Amino acid sequence: MPPKRKANGRTTRGVDGAAMASASPDRKSSRVADRSDAKPSPGLIPALEAYTLQSLAKPIAFRTSQASLATFFKAGTGKSKDSVKDTNPVATAEGDNPADGIEWLRAGSLILGLHGSPKSSGKVAFFDLDQTLITVKGSxxxxxxxxDWQWLFKDVPERLRKLHGKGYKIVIITNQMGLRKAFDKGNTKGFTQFTIFRDKLNRVAASLQLPFQLLGAIAPDLYRKPNGGMFHFFxxxxxxxxxxxxxxxxxxxDAAGRANHWKPGVKADHSDCDRKFAANLGLPFQTPEEHFRGEAPADYQYPGEFDPSTFPAPPLSLTSDGPGSDTTPGAYPRCCTAETLKLRSGESPEVIVAVGFPxxxxxxxxxxxxxPAxxxxVNQDTLRTRAKCVEAVRAALAAGRSVIVDNTNPExxxxxxxxxxxxxxxxPVRCLHFTAPLAVARHNSRFRAYGxxxxREFIVRNALAAELDHLEELPTTIPMVVFHTFNSRLEPPTTDEGFSEVLPLNFHLHPEYWGAEAPTMLAKWRCWHE
Incomplete structure (x- = not known):
């Protein structure tokens, strides 16, 4: 079990929360294919600065008038509402009118809500919603x-009013994956869930009587905490x-990574994404108990053994004595180059078979x-079938060429x-066994997909996808089932299979691959991406 951390003992990185990808050249590019059948196509886009809130965020129209939207745009951008189309991605019943309160918009996989006319400010009090400001009436x-809601603590409204009086802008940043189906065409149940959420927040706003803005992530992408997309949209x-x-x-x-019984009788936090979100952005972080009750910070821990902020940065190591032993001298130098890998440039051919997680x-x-040597x-992602991979290897050897087989090859x-x-x-045939653990591979997958x-480019492309059933055109992470399938099927490679040697490669960062962008990319890789 990883050691517990003293609260506030971990320095925040103060780095942009967006994940930057170290995508392999053969992987799907983040640029969406310019397909004529894509509806809509977030492919080639104009200058990012040309897009405004009005062009990206469309009303979730519960028969909301255009005039009432002016308040939102004036408060958010100072621009007019003239370019906003009265379109509604959600099918609503005739005559359905919202209660007075929050105006709702949607920008791709982000929902936006505004109450009143909050003044822009450099001082911002960001809050999670559930179990931070409000909770349910029951267990x-x-x-x-x-x-079915109540303030988490009775004095929450008064505390927020004091912050407002001190010049803070109140902004709610919340993950709301449960609302995703509300925007699927014809999904009545999903629409009902959003209606409940809307009406509940209207009641919260009526009780609070303060201007605020809300951003809600409804898909597993750059908007979802701990990723920093919602902060950047704001x-x-x-x-x-x-x-x-x-x-x-x-x-x-409240999602702060506190363990079971961090307070007598209190269960562990359901997540640590709020603490990670703040760390990614360099925002000072507090739990609700610390902020509203003045309690001392509780100890916390990040699940698992992987922390990108402290992960080793030397080049990819190459050892002969197995995973986890990169500090032990092996038969090969640490840096993987054509020389240290003993590649056969211009010599008699060989086959190298890679094994490892995506x-x-x-x-x-x-x-x-x-x-390049x-x-x-040879890669099955590009050739599509194993049979074609086998045939490609056969053809290369017949031509006297060496081959690298870049598949997961677990069995x-x-x-x-x-x-x-x-x-x-x-x-001869050799094996390169990439020993990166699951947590590292998952992190790399998210880093590659979003980065x-x-x-700002993600925000624009995401909004131009228009409806959730077109968001698959944007880069996505590798599904967890793929990782679990590999893990369950993995038979560690050995020389008994016929390999002349098996070389374990423990994952390390190769900053030089990023060139001049290495410092920025390395800092962003060290953020949490989930």
Missing amino acids: HRFSKNAD TYYLNDGVPVRLADSFYVG ASGKSTLARRVIE GYVY VATRAHYIDLARAAGC QLEP
């Missing part, structure tokens, strides 16, 4: 109806260009080091195809 987890479009002064602002959330560094090494690159039976081909050709777009 159940989710609200049963629009009236800074670009909802604060009149006024930069957030991080040192004068703060974030309060996003464990296989393609990066294969494309950047092995292929003259090896034929002995799969690897046997390539071993047999090498034997038939009379050439090739800067936050």
Whole structure:
């Protein structure tokens, strides 16, 4: 079990919360294919600065008048509402009118709500919503109806009013994956869930009697905490260009990684995404108990053994004595180069078979080091079937070419195809075993999916996707089932299979691959991406 951390003992990184990708060259580009059948196509786009809140955020129209939207745009951007179309991605019943209160808009996988006319400010008090400002009336987890809520502490409204009086802008940052289906066409149940959420927040606003803005992430992408997309949307479009002064602002959330019984009789936090969100952005962080009750910070811990902020930064290590032993001298130097990998440039051919999780560094090494040495690159993601991979290896060997097989190759039976081909050709076959653990591979997957777009570009592309059933056109992370399937099928490679040698490669960062952008990219890789 990882050691507990003293609260506030971990320095925040103060780095942009968006994930920057170290995508392998063979992987799907973050630029959406310019397909004529894409509806809509977030492919090639004009200058990002040309997009405004009005062009990105569309009303979730519960028969909301255009005039009433003026308040939102005036408060958020100072622009007019003239370019806003009265379109509604949610099917609503005739005559359905909202209660007076929050105006609702949607920008791709982000919902926006505003109450009153909050003034833009460099001092921002960011709050999570559930179990931070409000909670349910009972021991159940989710609200049963629009009236099933109460303030987490009775003095929450008064505390928020005092912050408002001191010049803080009140902004709610909340993950709301449960509302995603509300925007699926014809999903009546999902629409009902959003209606409950809308009506509940209107009641909260009526009780609070303060202007505030709300941003809600409804999909597993850059908007979802701990990723920083919602913060960036706020800074670009909802604060009149006024930069957030991080040192004068703060974030309060209950998902803080506190263990079971962090307080007598209190269960563990359901997540640590709020603490990670603040750490990614460099925002001072407090739990609701610390902020509203003045309690001392509780100890916390991040689940698992992987913390990107402290992960080793030397080059990818190459050892002969297995995973986790990168500090032990092995038969090979630490840095993976054509020389240290003993690649056969211009010599008799060989076959190299990679084994490892998706996003464990296989393609990066294969494309950047092995292929340039003259090896034929074989990958099932591009060739589509194993049979085509086998045939490609056969053809390369027949032409006297060496081959790198860049697939996950978890099973002995799969690897046997390539071993047999090498034997038939009379050439050696080696295995590179990429030993990155699951947590690192998952982190790399998210980093790769979100990171090739800067936050503003992600925001624009996401909004241009228009409806959730088109968001698949944007880069996505590798599904967890793929990782679990690999893990369950993995038979660690050995020389008993016929490999002349098996070289374990423990994952380390290769900052030089990023060139001049290395400092920025490395800092962003060290953020949490979930």
